[in-house]
Amino acid sequence: MENSKKLNPTTRFLIYSFIGLLIFSIIIFSLLGIYMSRKSKKAVYEIGEIYMSGMNEQMSRHFETVIKLRFSQVYGIVSVVSTDKIDKELYEELVYRAQIRDFNYLALCSTEGNFETLCGQAIYPLNPGPFVDALLQGERRVAVGVDAAGNEVVLFGVDAAYPMQNGEKSIGLIAAVPLEYITEFLSLTDEGQLMYYHIIRSDGSFVIQNSNTELQYFFQQLQKQFDSSTNETPVENSVKKFGDALKNRQEYATTFDVNGEERQIYGVPLPYSEWYLVSVMPYDALEGTINTLSSQRMFITLISCASILFMLVLIFWRYFSMMRCQLHELENTRQMALEASRAKSEFLANMSHDIRTPMNAIVGMTAIATAHMDDHKQVRNCLKKITLSSKHLLGLINDVLDMSKIESGKLALTTEQISLKEVVEGIVNIMQPQVKAKKQSFDIHVEKILSENVWCDGVRLNQVLLNLLSNATKYTPEGGVIRLSLYEEQSPKGEDYVRIHINVKDNGIGMSPEFLEKLYDSYSRADGTRVHKIEGAGLGMAITKYIVDAMEGTIEVESELNKGTEFHITFDLEKAATTEEDMVLPAWNMLVVDDDELLCKTATNELKSIGIKANWTLSGEMAVDLVVQHHKKHDDYQIILLDWKLPGMDGIQVAKEIRNNLGNEIPILLISAYDWSEFETEAREAGISGFISKPLFKSTLYHSLRQYMGVEAENDQVANQIDFSGRRILLAEDNELNWEVARELLSDLGIELDWAEDGQVCLDKFQKSPKRYYDAILMDIRMPHMTGYETTKAIRETNHPDALSIPIIAMSADAFSDDIQHCLECGMNAHIAKPIDVSELTRILKRYFQQSYF
Structure with missing residues (x-):
């Protein structure tokens, strides 16, 4: 009853509206x-x-x-x-x-x-x-x-x-010629025509008169107008205007009543003469057609009106059924919203545990470190665990924020020029601690990557790779194998593009067919005891799928329970227009030693492309035999690339054996995806000459080998000598705690820092500084008086000699793609997200400081 009362005003409104x-x-x-x-x-x-x-x-x-x-x-x-x-x-x-x-x-x-x-x-x-x-x-x-x-x-x-x-x-x-000549070729005397013609002179007299004389009075009136003896005789207005047109030799049309019927008269001057062609058409011939058309139009109008009104009646009666359907749809939507709410509630419950776990570690390790300040080893161990927990916590927060951006439709891509080599090397460095902690094998294969520099969103590409590799590491047990492979082929988009294939494969716990169907759903995680101890937001794959789709790529997955998972991603990326270096080295003989056959084949192919003749073998024992055999033939290998982890004899043992047989003349370079600092001392003692980090890109091999072949560039020597001592940076930061953190971190690198409490102070200090006083500016975004965007624009517009050349690097917690894009549009050179990653900040500063040497 209450619902019917609520509907009554609407019903009354519809009825009155319908009648109106x-x-x-x-x-x-x-x-x-x-x-x-x-x-x-x-x-x-x-x-x-x-x-x-x-x-x-x-x-x-x-x-x-x-x-x-x-x-x-x-x-x-x-x-x-x-x-x-x-x-x-x-x-x-x-x-x-x-x-x-x-x-x-x-x-x-x-x-x-x-x-x-x-x-x-x-x-x-x-x-x-x-x-x-x-x-x-x-x-x-x-x-x-x-x-x-x-x-x-x-x-x-x-x-x-x-x-x-x-x-x-x-x-x-x-x-x-006879006058009939004109009348015949103009057909002026044809009878039975709806329209007929006269030819008259400019004074109204006839040259040729049609047999139809119904307009005799009209032409008499016209002649009176030109007759000076009858000027006092009034003529009709239409006749007068027609006569005036005759005088001026102009076209003119008028109507004239003949016995109650209208005639339409039209005149046009004829060339090479004083003549005028007058056509006459009975208007009543069209009158019946007009009346018939009007009647038909009125009838059709009434039919249309009736049809529209009939449709309105149908719409009126359909309204109530539609309302019922809408209510049903609203109920379904409400149920879906409740389900989504329950999913998010479950997600928050899981996140509560996942966030509290690293938070408890941070709080607990901080308390332990405070209680053992004199025990440096214990403090160092606590700080290391705090760092790992902080990074994990930051990853969880980033996933949640990214998912929020995706659901609001605000996640945007920032296209920039990136190096695939730098991206993969960065990923390897990030993944090393996780892989090492679980004693897993991490293989990286790079095959036929000719276009290392491309245009894409480097941050999002990193995010995709990290999500896939982090999942592979988390869901692969200790001692498992994880493989990252990259290769390229021609893109269907044309010569300016390249298709990059990325494979991430593991031999972990795998996924069931049922879970694969909802793999990319938000807040979804595999259920069961298999993953209950593995922390995660359940958002990584949803974010990955969104980014891949936004980059117009494809992602495919194959997985089987207890056997492992393989992801295959393809991107069509635009090639970056870079000046290619002529990568050619002397034709030395080289030996590649690695237990991964695919890596050996791809590495020897890359070496061949830069001019080096290379052999390969899969074991350390065979490597020693080959080196000895070639030495006896006086055909020694001139460089040996040796994997650190080999079955049987590891790389360091193989190096010792080679040194015992051949001495120290041949350079032996260790290749590995692991951190060189972990085994550098032992490797140096074994006679290892240097280290090359996997993956083995063509440019990686070229730049790493040429220093051992007498072709090291002067720029490399200068770059290796660069340090941060004496460098001065202006830091714009309104938060005093953040200033203290940045000051301590950068002071350890030998950098001198000046503090600007807000954007206006930063602008003032820069304007008052002498030329080349500051080497760079670190700019926060959200500051009082002037934001980082406004300050950067103001700096670029000043007359200071360094206004356009000084590197301005955004250092902000606003770390989404559209934030980074806004920074670049305002004149900043780069962006680094808070909390500050010292290694990333060091890499960016080194890049801009190196440029000042050349």
Whole structure:
């Protein structure tokens, strides 16, 4: 009952609206019918006028064409008959030329307007004044005349100076044809036509009159207008306007009532004459059509109105059923929202545990470190665990924030030039602690990567790789194997793009077919005792799938329980326009030793591409045998690449054995994905000459090997000498605690820091500083007085000599892609997210400080 009361106002509104709409529709459609009827009548009149205009124009053009033809024939006579001939011969030839051109009359005209007939009966114009004047002015002119028998003829006069019998020179040659010639080719006398024609002179008199005389009164009125003796006689306004148009030789249309019926009259001047073509069309012939059209329109309007009203009735009755459907859909939406809410509640419950775990470790380790301040080993161990827990906690927070961005549709990509080599090397460095903690094997394969520099969102690509490798590490038991592979092929997008394939494979716990179906759903984690001790937000794969889709890539997965998982990702990335270095080394013999056959093959292929001849083997024992055999043949290997972890004899043992047999002359380089610092001392003692970090990109091999082959570049030597001592940085940071953290971290690197408490202070200090006083500016974003964006823009616009060259690096907790893009658009050079990663900040500073050396 309560629901029906709530619906009553709506029902009443709909009913009243429907009735009002019904009345309004009837009125509007009725007015529309009346209005359209009047507009139709006017439109038909205008169409008739357009039709008559077109017909008159067509008749005028036809008249002009025929008259031009006749004039050209007369000019043809003049052009071929010379005035130098004897008079009799001259006249005979003129007559002959006229007759073969079908002219019935031929005459010469004197200056006084006298006609001397050469052929046919004597002719003269009915209105000689304008005709003779035109000839005197050298113009061609057509006119109506009569012959001696009183027959009307059409005269064609052109200027011509022939001798006349009275000794004068003629001013024109006149050829003539009967008047019927005009009426026939213009079809002016055809009967049974809806529209008929008259040809009149400028004074209203007829040249050719059609047999239809219903407009006799109209033309009488028109002639009265030009008759000076009857000027006092009033004429109708339409006749007067028509007469004025005649005087000015203009086109004009009007209507005239004939015995209660309207006639539409249209006039147009004819060329080469004083004539006017007048067309007449009975308006009543169209009146019936207009009335019929109006009746049909009114009928159709009423039918349309009835149809619309019928549809409104249907809509009205359908409204209630639609409301019921909407209520049903709303209920379903509510249920889905409740399910989503429950999923997020479960997610928060899991997150409560996952967040508290590293937080408890941070708090506990801090307390332990505080209690054992004198035990440096214990404090160092606590700080190490605090660092790992902090990074894990930061990863959880980043996942939650990224998912929030994705659900709000605000996650954007920032396209920048990146090096695939640097990306993979960074990923390897990040993954080393996790892999080492679980004693897992981490293999990296790079095959045929020719385009190392590409355009893409480097941050998001890192995020995708870290998500996949972190999951592989988490869900692979101790001693398991994780493999990262990269290779390239031609992109279907064209030569400016390259298709990069990325494979992440593990032999971990795998996933069930049921879970694979919801792998990319938000807040989803595999259930069961298999993963209850593994921390995670359940958002990593949802974020990964979103990023891959946003980058227009593809992601595929194959997994089997207790056997492992393999992800395959493809990206079509635009190649970066970089100046390629000519990577060629001396053709030395080299031996590659690694238990991974695929790595050996790809490494030897890359070495071959830079000019080195390489062999490979899979075991340390075989490597020692090969080195000894080649030494005995006096064909020693000149460099040996040796994997650290080999079955049987490891890399360090193999190096010792080679040194015992061959001495210290041959460089032995250790290759590994593990941290060199962990075994550097032992390796040096065993005779290892250096270290190359996996993955083995072409550029990695080239730059690492050339220092042992006597081709090290001067720039490399300079770069290796760069340190941060004496460097001065201006730090814009409004939080004193953050300032203290940054000061301690950077001071350990030998950098001098100046503190600016806000953006305005930063701008003032920079403007007052001498040239090259500051080497860089670290800029916070959210500051009072001036934000980091505003401060950067202001610095770039100053007249300071370093305004455009000084590196400005954003150091902010605003770390999403659109935040980074905004920083770059405002004039900053790079971005680093808080909390500060010292190694990342060091890498960025080193890059910009190196540039100052060259």
